[in-house]
Amino acid sequence: MARRGLLALLLAGLAAAARGEAAAPQVVAIDAGHGGVDQGAVIRGRVEKKVVLDISEKIAARLSRGKTLVPFLTRRTDVFVPLSDRVLNAEAAGGRAFVSIHVDKVYGRKGRGAILYVYGANRRMPDGPARGPEERILPSPPQSQIARSKVLAESLRAALKAEGIKTVRYVDLGGFAVLKSSVMPSVILEVGNLRDEREAVQMCRPEFQERLARAVARGLERFLAPAATRARE
Ligand SMILES: [Zn+2]
Numbered sequence: 001m002a003r004r005g006l007l008a009l010l011l012a013g014l015a016a017a018a019r020g021e022a023a024a025p026q027v028v029a030i031d032a033g034h035g036g037v038d039q040g041a042v043i044r045g046r047v048e049k050k051v052v053l054d055i056s057e058k059i060a061a062r063l064s065r066g067k068t069l070v071p072f073l074t075r076r077t078d079v080f081v082p083l084s085d086r087v088l089n090a091e092a093a094g095g096r097a098f099v100s101i102h103v104d105k106v107y108g109r110k111g112r113g114a115i116l117y118v119y120g121a122n123r124r125m126p127d128g129p130a131r132g133p134e135e136r137i138l139p140s141p142p143q144s145q146i147a148r149s150k151v152l153a154e155s156l157r158a159a160l161k162a163e164g165i166k167t168v169r170y171v172d173l174g175g176f177a178v179l180k181s182s183v184m185p186s187v188i189l190e191v192g193n194l195r196d197e198r199e200a201v202q203m204c205r206p207e208f209q210e211r212l213a214r215a216v217a218r219g220l221e222r223f224l225a226p227a228a229t230r231a232r233e
Contacts, residue, residue, distance in 0.1 A: 025070045026224050028063065029090030031100035031178060032056035032073065036080030041105035043194040049078065051203055052101040055191060058206075058213035059101070066217065068225035083177035084136040091183055096224055097152055098186040099216060100178045103203055105194040112196070113166030114212075116157055117188040118149040119180060120173030131177075138180040148185040152223050156189065159219030163211050185223075189216070 032053040034040035040048025053075070060071035072093045074086040081089075090098050106112075119141055141149075153171040160167050171187075179186045191212065192199035202208045221229045 023068065023225065023228060025068055026096040027070050027072050027094045028220050028224065029072045029074060029086075029093065029095040029098040029184065030056045030059050030063075031086050031090070031098060032075055033100055033102040033178075034080070035075050035078055038080045041103060041194050043105050043200065046194055046200055046204060048103050048105075048194070051103055052191075053078070054206075055203075055209050055212060056101050058209050059099075059216045062210075062213040062217040063220070066221060068221055068228045069217070082132065082134045082136075084138055085134070086178055087138060087181045087184075087186075088136070091181060095181075095184045097220060098178070098181055098184045099152075099156070099220070100176075100186070100188045102188055102190050103192055103194055104190050107195060109193060110196045111166070111198070112193060113168055113199075114160055114192060115168040115190045116153040116171045117174040117176065117179065117190070118153050118171055119146055119175065119186065121175060122173045125174050135177070138177065139182065141180055141182045141186070145182055145185065149179070149187055152185040152219075153187045155223040156187065156216060156219035159215040159222065160212070162218075163215040165212060165215060 032049070032055070034049040034052065036049075038049065040052070042048065056073060060073055063069045063071040072090055072095055074090060075081050086100075087098065150171055157167050157171065174188065176188055179188060192203045194200045218229075
């Protein structure tokens, strides 16, 4: 059913392109992790909530320059938005895909590069911090949705590689709350490791952030608007 829906969408897009019409722009949610009291990872004065907001704003700016996608930022300032609200607000905004931006601070994995997650059980992953009463527990997404999330993750991974940005060779699984939409393919992009000094310096540099933003925008366009992307290339 999902595959048929996708095919119909693709055919409609191709038909519109053949008629020379521009398809209506599609909304994509860009989620800057953490915010407010939740700082995320902090290493040597570099603060995750700030780095990921800078990157998310650049992705949004990049998307706004294209004609096919419209960004929806789950937060625009240094505030904490409950995780379930990030998903539900993005769904209410008509989001067609959800990309959550994070950085991590793991030991012993230097030079690893960016890693992409889709929803799934992962015993290696510790439980997250306790959640406030405002959090709603969303059901796990259906398998068909997780499969689409994997396609999105691979599209982003290919686009990052094409920009010369190092990525882990596989898409990982995690039981993260922001990956639980049942209607939007959803991924987390962990840009790099704050404990790796080289990656930490790199992820804070505006030129790198621009390159990353260009890759994410391209990966999203290829996934959601392949006909329009091909017409431009
Ligand atoms: Zn994080």
